[in-house]
Amino acid sequence: MDKKKLSETDIITKFIMPAVKSAGWNLMTQIRQEVKLRDGKVIVRGQLGVRKTVKSADIVLYHKPNIPLAVIEAKANKHEIGKGIQQGLDYARLLEVPFIFASNGDGFIFHDKTNLNQLETEISLEDFPTPDQLWQKYCAYRGFKPEQIPLITQSYHDDGSGKAPRYYQLQAINKTIEAVSQGKNRMLLVMATGTGKTYTAFQIIWRLWKSRQKKRILFLADRNVLVDQTRINDFQPFGQAMTKISGRKVDPAYEIHLALYQALTGPEESQKAYKQVEPDFFDLIIIDECHRGSAAEDSAWREILEYFSAATQIGLTATPKETEEVSNIDYFGEPVYTYSLKEGIEDGFLSPYKVVRVDLDIDLQGWRPEKGQIDDNGEEIEDRIYNIKDFDRTIVIKNRTELVAQTITSYLQRTDPMAKTIVFCNDIDHAERMRRALVNLNPEQVAKNDKYVMKITGDDEIGKAQLDNFINPKKAYPVIATTSELMTTGVDAKTCKLVVLDQNIQSMTKFKQIIGRGTRIDDKYGKLWFTILDFKKATELFADERFDGVPEKVLVTKPEDIIEDEDDSFIDDINGEEENETEAQTIAEPHPDFTSDTQTEETSGNAEIDSDWGEDEEEKRFIKFQVSGISVKKMAERVQYYDSDGKLVTESFKDYTRKTIQKQFTSLDDFTRKWNEADRKQSIIDELANEGVIWQALEDDISKDLDPFDLICHVAFDQPPLTRKERANNVKKRNYFTKYSEQAQTVLSNLLDKYADAGVSEIESIHVLKVQPFNQMGKPMEIAKKAFGGRKEYDQAITELEAELYHDGSRSA
Structure with missing residues (x-):
């Protein structure tokens, strides 16, 4: 067996996995392969949106499903042993694990964040660490005390559907559980809208409840729709242990209580239902949407939190409120975990x-009204300038x-x-x-x-x-x-x-x-x-x-x-029309009225919330x-974009595409060389698509008749383009087909027609032989054998056909 010729998958199967299993790692509970951590950022161009391709971590090792410990990144043996270490470090950063391994099947490069004296060492396949060795190093690294371990290792809820917390949800859950295990009683979780705050809260409650660290739990929200969505959806596994507080009555027979603030308190003493139970009745309170004033000192709801002050209280919000009047951080402390809108968009969630x-x-x-002008109801309009406010x-x-x-x-x-x-x-x-x-x-x-x-x-x-x-x-x-x-x-x-x-x-x-x-x-x-x-x-x-x-x-x-x-x-x-940078910046500057939070739109306390909706x-x-009758007219237009670092720039989609392509290829010669050397042109097309070049949008913008090769040459390097039909006709004029058999010439001629209609991607797939007119000649492998002598010879003929299509670069023959 020539190890150098083995694929990455073969290296994992034949060398890495046996080494890991021999060290005592359980295949069913501690080893996961192809772990996809991100969904892939969505790139938008015009009315089109596509996801960027994301790679998966080759192997992740766990103490238990809720505690990742290590990442293993594999490469084919033709690469150096540590080739995958930087990629592994990126995955480890997301998972917040201290152990990273890279391997090409000869051994491992072990990056150990717990050993600052020697971060990276080379170890043999036989010396891969045992689960207990990594767990002990992990506990020492995190500073866990023995009494914390039962709670920290309590599993999250698994409904058997395969759904598991995303990497950031798992971090939020684990950091909160660790804080509770350390005796902290006030915590804040900041997670952007749409990232699963309620599901995260459910998993936190589940682990605390199952471990019996917290026996009676209150989930507080300020709207019925929030309580009902929570009860029916994420909290459904609590089943008969759960109730929604209604009728201003707290039923001590249940352990999981969901409630509106309004159901627990009011201005009259008779409305303060929370006083039906002792202050130590609840030992965990989750406050949903806590930015809306629940923790403000002048809030009518603050009394609920203060009454149950001995309970652990966890605030959930997408937007921690920080103004001169209100600060949730003053009450809950600095967030134990933050997952921002920007991170969510970058990850594709x-x-x-x-x-x-x-x-x-x-x-x-x-x-401004005219002097004495009256409105449609006969009221005289106050004389002043009225504006957008x-x-x-x-x-x-x-x-x-x-x-x-x-x-x-x-x-x-x-x-x-x-x-x-x-x-x-x-x-x-x-x-x-x-x-x-x-x-x-x-x-x-x-x-x-x-x-x-x-x-x-x-x-x-x-x-x-x-x-x-x-x-x-x-x-x-x-x-x-x-x-x-x-x-x-x-x-x-x-x-x-x-x-x-x-x-x-x-x-x-x-x-x-x-x-x-x-x-x-x-x-x-x-x-x-x-x-x-x-x-x-x-x-x-x-x-x-x-x-x-x-x-x-x-x-x-x-x-x-x-x-x-x-x-x-x-x-x-x-x-659209490009504007100069000075004009563009006029929108980037904050408007004076937008420089700080005010209470004009969003008052603190419960004045902003009605009894239900x-x-x-x-x-x-x-x-x-x-x-009526006031003329309202249009103003000027301007197209603007933000780049990845949040700075305002002004550029067209062509500019974006040009910059993206020029990052990949240093010159026209560099591009044409790499294009001609590529076994499959589709690989270059896919690579650029992954960088945000959406071909359909570019075709809509430039021309639907151009091949990706000509689109690139034209947009990035200012070359005059040829249409696909022109390229196909140039090949036919050169009559290079004569070296092939009559049947092969028929196939190649039809492939040129397919290229003219649909582009190079069409002819690079052998599946093209399954459609008209090829399906009348036989099955794909039959055509390849009869016309060319076999699949290898057919592939070679396609390579030569592409060489003819692009042999003169972007110039006409």
């Missing part, structure tokens, strides 16, 4: 987003509402009229007017189903009843939901593809929560990314240093571009001026 900024002249320039709060400009609704409608008509859409308005009245405007603009859709547009706010029982249908991917209707506050948090709308901001948002906390309505991914229903349509400059908060997510692009546009654009260029966008009931009551 959260969807990226594009931003379409729509600037209206009346918003930017303001509006006033519209739909103190004054209603009806034409503005119509233009916003028309812009939303046109965007959906050009992309997907059935795309789930949330329109955030300033208040309930605004949401109702927006609903009415959208209904009138979509008569055909509303005729199909009168729930195409619904107002879903706290005051509307019919609208609230449709919330479950809106968030259910299997339900087509409602499609558009207009709201103000009700849907800002806790609404798991996985298939939401459009988030419309026509609301004055000054709070970073609230902004993140609203953006979170669209960040969930649903591969099954084709939801990989979403669009933010911003009418109120809310997305200027992207420039705030406290924001940790980077949009794919920002398109500043005018309503007419969306409403009137005949060729959809604003949507497929990204080769949310803040909508707290709508401010004041007279609004209603004004």
